[in-house]
Amino acid sequence: MPSRSAVPDGKRPTLSDLAARAGVSVPLASMVMRGAKGPSAASRERVLRAAQEIGYRPDSRARLLRSSRSHLVGVQFDLRQPFHADMVEALYAAAGAAGYQIALSAVTASRSEQEAVEALLADRCEALILLSPHAPAARLAELAAQLPVVSVARRLRPLTDGVDVVRAADDEGARQAVDHLVALGHRDIVHIDGGRAPGAADRRRGYKSAMKHHGLTDRVRLVPGGLTEDHGAAAARTLLTDSSRPTAILAFNDHCAIGVLDTLLRARIPVPDEISVVGFDDSHLARLAHVQLTTVGQEARQLARRAVSRAVARLEGEAADDEREVVVTPHLVIRSTTRAPCRS
Amino acid sequence: MPSRSAVPDGKRPTLSDLAARAGVSVPLASMVMRGAKGPSAASRERVLRAAQEIGYRPDSRARLLRSSRSHLVGVQFDLRQPFHADMVEALYAAAGAAGYQIALSAVTASRSEQEAVEALLADRCEALILLSPHAPAARLAELAAQLPVVSVARRLRPLTDGVDVVRAADDEGARQAVDHLVALGHRDIVHIDGGRAPGAADRRRGYKSAMKHHGLTDRVRLVPGGLTEDHGAAAARTLLTDSSRPTAILAFNDHCAIGVLDTLLRARIPVPDEISVVGFDDSHLARLAHVQLTTVGQEARQLARRAVSRAVARLEGEAADDEREVVVTPHLVIRSTTRAPCRS
DNA sequence: CAACGTTGTTACAACGTTATAAATCAAATG
């Protein structure tokens, strides 16, 4: 059996192993490892070489335990939502840039938000970033009493005490989508909504107000939908059995839009020739070569940056209380599922 | 500004705050909190009530630091792969049941496997579970010299020193798919492969050997593909421009199969009437109501359980060295994308 | 009544790191 490390007893090497090896004191080794100023170039090099040799690796737990600050931000996300995947990716980058680390905790069918958050708290996160949390506002407020909490993509109304909100302007996004469709010549534009999902109400509102703005109040039509492909497919089937088909559909999100596209495809209804379809999120689904979905981009990178900087501001005590809600303007990404309606 | 906790100075309450509140010693409070045997019912209740009152929450970092064992298993996964989402979910459960916790570290476009693993090591994980790792075998061996490493879904040949492998029998899965199609009456069965992706070679082999077994060696046909919808779509387009169309397609995975389905749909080729399609993974994509893809199930739950128990066995020194590679038999899930071929 | 388990509780030291303050030393000053 091969030895598992360069240190005799087989345990993972510690700072004092490192210091011994380099022939310096423990604190000095510590300073070198964390890049503090002080150590001379000579010591620095000696320690770093020794670290190489014995494969030393700082123990972040001990590190965090000692320093009052943990520089750790907990992120609760849903493994199933592609938009969350984009967010997590952007959060890694944003947090890193701000000098913070990220701890992930997933919500799944068998792991509740409660459990996910408990784990993050036990890990001594200094702040929480929750991606579209479903927890009741009261629960969020309770958490916010303990540490900074940022709710991403979930609007809180009225502003919950201590909870920051970072979200896309969902209403504005829906409006842009409608404007685009109207500009193309569409009038019968249907919205498949997201029910009670975070953001759904705003998108609904944006849709309605844009329709109204274009004098299409009497054409407003909402179909109950949801977040998944199945919801979109079901809604589309409903629409097809109808007497008057719309010429354009604004789906709650990309997933839902994909379901719609699939149903239309099966029904031999050409997109965008006969019906235009718009999604929401600009997740990687929308970018797939064979999908090329026109969609409303949520700017994951921006949202992530703002969420992190919000949390950091709170932690470093520079929180301006008038910025409790950060709203990022989405923008329409026009691909190949929208076009002027054909004359009927 | 509301106070952030029940302890005067605003910091998070510690064991000694708790002990003070309950009027007992720190070690006793500790014993109660971790459910050790010893404390009397009376003390137990007193401590627990105090914990409630001041909102005490154990600090897992300190806990892990103190106990030589961390009971923490690091999981490296890819945010983009739905199969990984299923695995992570199953891993949470499997690890929990074994008395271990999980630390997640995602691989993304901008975060390499190297970085992901570094983070896990710094977190003091006792073992690593890597989901379809792409790292070279030498790198894995290097890691395995430091701690138990389990590679899931990525075969290592020859068995790399110290690295355990848990995988589905990819060849057997492909074979089952072919058997199913042949039983339905198909003969022209094409395989869209996964190139150099983990498992791809085995699936290719399984496909070929099954075809041979059914006396269809001359019908063997491989089309280069990949892991994404785009790969599947591209491969399908290639097939359609061909003179002789197959009657069935075995795709590398579900994602790829969805791309195939989409292309067929657009080309107005009815599935399964004219062409049958089989995927691989049984990810939730396959289960969508409008997809209902026949696919080879990878048994995420089993794989997760085996991966965890493998890692745990190593940690607790009960590793039987003859079980370096655990192979789980996949099973075909028949849904609605396969049917007997129509007479041409 | 002394010796003895039991049961419950506690003091103490340790885990691996970092913050603080004190110590060392060479070079530079008066």
Next chain:
DNA sequence: CATTTGATTTATAACGTTGTAACAACGTTG
């Protein structure tokens, strides 16, 4: 040469928890 300065380095004490061993308090036993 004594003294100050500044740059390095070090000793010491934490951080919040748990393992160990010791300690009471108690009724049991011989």
